Each structure stands twice: as C-alpha cells, then as structure tokens.
Amino acid sequence: MSEQVAPSEPRQSQFEFIAMLALVLAVIAFSIDSMLPALPEIAQALSPDNVNRAQLVLTAFVGGMGVGVFVAGPLSDAYGRKPIITLGFAIYALASLVAIFANSLEMLLISRFVQGLGAAGPRIVSQALVRDLYQGREMARITSFVMMIFILVPAIAPSLGAVVIHFVGWHGIFGSFILLALVGSLWLNLRQAETLPPARRRPLNISNLAASAREVMGNRQVQLVTIVMTLGFGQMFALLSSAQQLFSEAYHKGAQFPMWFAAMALLSGIGTVLNARYVVRLGMRRIVTAAYAMQVVVSLVMTVLVMGGLLPEALRFPAFFIWAVSVFFMAGVTFGNLNAMALQRMGHVAGMAASVIAAVSTIGAVMIAAPIGLLYDGTAQPIILATLICSALALLLMRRIEEV
Numbered sequence: 001m002s003e004q005v006a007p008s009e010p011r012q013s014q015f016e017f018i019a020m021l022a023l024v025l026a027v028i029a030f031s032i033d034s035m036l037p038a039l040p041e042i043a044q045a046l047s048p049d050n051v052n053r054a055q056l057v058l059t060a061f062v063g064g065m066g067v068g069v070f071v072a073g074p075l076s077d078a079y080g081r082k083p084i085i086t087l088g089f090a091i092y093a094l095a096s097l098v099a100i101f102a103n104s105l106e107m108l109l110i111s112r113f114v115q116g117l118g119a120a121g122p123r124i125v126s127q128a129l130v131r132d133l134y135q136g137r138e139m140a141r142i143t144s145f146v147m148m149i150f151i152l153v154p155a156i157a158p159s160l161g162a163v164v165i166h167f168v169g170w171h172g173i174f175g176s177f178i179l180l181a182l183v184g185s186l187w188l189n190l191r192q193a194e195t196l197p198p199a200r201r202r203p204l205n206i207s208n209l210a211a212s213a214r215e216v217m218g219n220r221q222v223q224l225v226t227i228v229m230t231l232g233f234g235q236m237f238a239l240l241s242s243a244q245q246l247f248s249e250a251y252h253k254g255a256q257f258p259m260w261f262a263a264m265a266l267l268s269g270i271g272t273v274l275n276a277r278y279v280v281r282l283g284m285r286r287i288v289t290a291a292y293a294m295q296v297v298v299s300l301v302m303t304v305l306v307m308g309g310l311l312p313e314a315l316r317f318p319a320f321f322i323w324a325v326s327v328f329f330m331a332g333v334t335f336g337n338l339n340a341m342a343l344q345r346m347g348h349v350a351g352m353a354a355s356v357i358a359a360v361s362t363i364g365a366v367m368i369a370a371p372i373g374l375l376y377d378g379t380a381q382p383i384i385l386a387t388l389i390c391s392a393l394a395l396l397l398m399r400r401i402e403e404v
C-alpha cells in the first residue's frame with residue numbers, strides 16, 4: 001500500500017516516475033559499466049607496468065560513492081530531496097570534466113573518487129524519495145519496476161562505451177557522463193515535485209544527526225540487512241571489476257565482450273520482472289532467501305567444476321557465462337527487496353537511514369571487491385570462490401531477519 005505524502009505528490013504518472021528514477025540511478029551503472037571496454041587502454045596508457053591497477057578506476061568510483069552517501073541522506077532530510085540530487089549531479093559533472101583531461105592514473109583515480117561523491121546524491125536520495133511515497137512490499141514492487149528499466153543500462157553501456165572509445169578515445173566517455181547528468185537533473189527538476197515538505201524536514205545539527213544515526217544503527221533489522229547487502233554488493237562489484245579481463249584473457253572473448261555483457265545483463269533482468277510480479281504475494285524475505293540459496297548451489301557446483309578441472313574446454317565459457325548471469329540475477333532479485341526491508345521502519349529518517357545503509361554496504365563492498373579483483377590470476381577461480389563464501393554468509397544471516 002502506498003503512503004501518500006500530501007501536498008507534494010509527484011505531478012507525473014507512476015510510469016514516468018519509474019522511468020525518471022531509472023534514469024537518475026542510471027548514472028551509477030553507466031559510470032561503472034561503460035568504463036569496462038576502456039580498462040585495457042587505460043592500463044596501457046597510465047599503468048603499463050601493472051595492468052591490474054586499471055581496475056581501481058572502478059573501485060575508486062565506488063569508494064567515493066561510499067563516502068558521499070554518509071552526507072547525502074542527512075542533507076536531504078534537512079533541505080529536501082531535489083536540491084541534494086541536483087547538487088550531486090553538479091559535482092559528478094565537474095569531476096567528469098576534470099577526468100577528460102587526466103594524464104596520469106592518480107589524477108584519474110582522484111576524479112573518479114569525486115565522481116562517486118557526486119553520484120551518491122542521486123543514488124541515495126532517490127531511495128529516500130521513493131520511501132517518502134511508498135513503503136513495504138509496495139516499495140519493493142516500485143523498486144523492481146525501476147530495476148527493470150535500469151537493467152538496460154548495464155546491458156548497453158559497454159557497447160556505448162566501445163563506440164565512444166572508437167571515435168574519441170577513452171577520455172571521451174566522461175563527456176557522455178556530463179550529458180547523462182544534465183538530462184537526469186533537468187527531468188527531475190522539471191517534472192518531479194518535492195516529496196519532503198518543510199514541515200517534515202529535520203534541522204541539520206549535531207544532536208539531530210547523532211540521534212538519527214543512533215536510531216538507525218541501533219536497529220537490529222537494519223544491522224542484519226546492511227551486512228547482507230554488503231556481501232551482495234561485494235561479490236557483484238568483484239565480478240564487474242574482473243569481467244573485462246576474464247572475458248578477454250581467460251575465455252578469449254575480448255572482441256565480443258560488449259555483446260556478451262549485454263546478453264548477460266538482459267538475461268539477468270528476468271529476476272527483476274519476477275520479483276515485481278511476486279514480491280507482494282510471497283514477501284521480500286522469502287524471495288531474497290531463495291535467491292541466495294540458489295547462488296550458493298550454483299557457485300558450489302562451479303567451484304567444484306573449475307577448481308577440479310572437470311569441465312572440457314568447449315564447456316568452460318558457457319558454464320562461466322551461466323554462472324555470471326546467476327550473479328546478476330541474484331542482484332536484481334535481492335537489492336530492491338533488501339533496501340525496502342531496511343527502510344520499512346525508518347520512514348521518519350529515510351535520508352539518514354539510506355545514507356547509513358548505503359555507506360556501510362558500499363564501503364564494505366569495496367573492501368571485499370578490491371582484493372578479489374587484484375587476486376585475478378587469469379582464471380575465474382578467485383571470483384567464483386568469493387561469491388560462494390559471500391552468498392553462504394548472506395544466506396545464514398537471512399534466517400535471522402524478520403519479514404516486514
């Protein structure tokens with residue numbers, strides 16, 4: 001059931017609301033996935049002595065986002081949702097402009113980190129915006145519809161990135177980021193009414209911030225869900241960081257990488273469709289638990305097959321591809337539900353709650369993904385084993401989480 005927030009309901013239809021949110025959130029997916037085809041050129045240009053360091057272009061962005069989410073939510077609780085999303089887009093666009101002229105890996109990593117800081121605004125505050133209007137399973141359903149559109153971004157992002165690289169080089173990708181930020185900001189400001197009226201805002205002072213943070217971090221449900229989200233994001237980011245190298249070096253599919261990545265993303269989108277259809281009937285906890293159980297089984301089988309050398313040459317890539325689809329499928333089924341479960345009882349401090357949850361889960365995910373990516377050894381063994389461990393831990397924790 002939706003939770004109306006008069007008098008600031010959205011002016012547009014629910015369909016446009018979902019499409020707008022998908023575009024606002026697309027800044028995150030596009031900022032990561034469109035960079036994948038550029039990693040080999042970045043490695044050769046800026047880090048030829050250690051090509052694995054190019055993966056830090058991805059983790060630097062995620063790390064900056066993890067820091068930025070600490071402040072984006074509380075700021076939106078004090079000043080409203082739209083101004084903070086707009087400010088985030090502005091920071092993101094300015095950092096993208098700096099990245100266009102980056103001539104060292106260090107400069108590029110700094111600009112990517114600041115990009116992440118800016119992207120934290122659209123990512124976190126959009127979640128609070130949805131929570132202003134919806135709650136519980138209905139919020140999970142809306143989030144699933146957003147993800148159905150959002151899944152198209154990682155599907156086409158590597159292909160678009162490859163086209164940009166072909167014509168203007170990897171620096172040119174950052175120009176497309178600026179365009180994306182401009183379109184998202186204009187759509188939000190022209191068509192979306194503010195969802196947090198002044199009467200419901202919380203003054204930005206130390207005592208209010210401390211009280212809100214204590215309430216969020218002291219809630220057992222939020223604690224458990226946040227750890228599960230950390231494990232889920234960690235294994236997904238680890239796969240993203242290693243994806244280009246795996247496809248190119250381990251399976252010799254480098255030239256077709258954008259096509260295979262698009263197929264993988266589109267197939268995994270089935271998960272968001274199923275979740276949107278069944279979440280109200282089955283409940284969020286049951287669906288998330290089943291998804292992690294599925295991932296444990298699939299990753300365990302893959303671990304045995306890969307580490308035991310039991311797969312014939314002809315089946316190695318098909319098996320890896322199916323496994324990778326399962327990881328993305330799990331993400332589409334779990335993330336929206338987990339977020340709704342964590343925010344269910346935090347509507348009065350939605351911005352702070354979204355910030356705390358995202359900050360801990362994002363920074364924790366980077367701490368999981370970065371070492372896994374650097375352990376890449378020319379095979380899929382490190383990432384498959386890491387996924388098995390993360391999913392097994394998440395499954396154990398889900399048994400302690402209550403349905404909402």
